[in-house]
Amino acid sequence: MDNLAAMFLYSSSSTSTSPAAALSSQLSLNMTNHYSHADHNYNNRYSSYTQSDDDHELRLIGENKKGPSDKVVVADRISPSTNSFSTGDGDDLNTSMASTKLNVRKGEKKIRKPKFAFQTRSQVDILDDGYRWRKYGQKAVKNNKFPRSYYRCTQQGCNVKKQVQRLSKDEGVVVTTYEGMHTHPIEKSTDNFEHILTQMQIYSSC
DNA sequence: CGCTTTTGACCGGCGC
């Protein structure tokens, strides 16, 4: 049947080192083949996305048969001003709200975190990506009957977050949005990113 | 007993 829909990867052209590059290299483990396959399905069956360079928005446009007006924001605008956690590489754990508005650090330009959304067609909400996550929040989402869950990587010093949300439009679809990059190796050796893709393919063959 | 989840409160940003 349908399977994995799409992955969105985009950068926050914030600082010197390109988080996008790092991200993609992090993601690149063997996924090229799978991805192109997925992309193919994605183009045919779902939708496409655009990326606004101005505010680094990521949008999922429409659905198969709906008009372009029917937009779904997959990854919301990366807020220019909220939280503080690292752009990825080991910023360190400035966890609390105490450091809330430090995206504007001393006249430096705002830091935008790399963020990418990953859309899968799956019965289960949580895909095992090999990292350990602790849930720290859940919120109802407007225009969506399913809540969005917020997770943080449990590894100390690693401030990667992710959000998981199911589309009410199509409850078979789960959108996982990652923020930041892991500062440590993957935890399980067997269940890595590649494993996810395997899982997806399993689902797709059902 | 230590870690994770749950859940209401809280906070800052944004639009009106």
Add this chain to the structure above:
DNA sequence: GCGCCGGTCAAAAGCG
């Protein structure tokens, strides 16, 4: 200024 909204905190409950 006010209210809404998305995101986070943190205490309490749950679980192995």
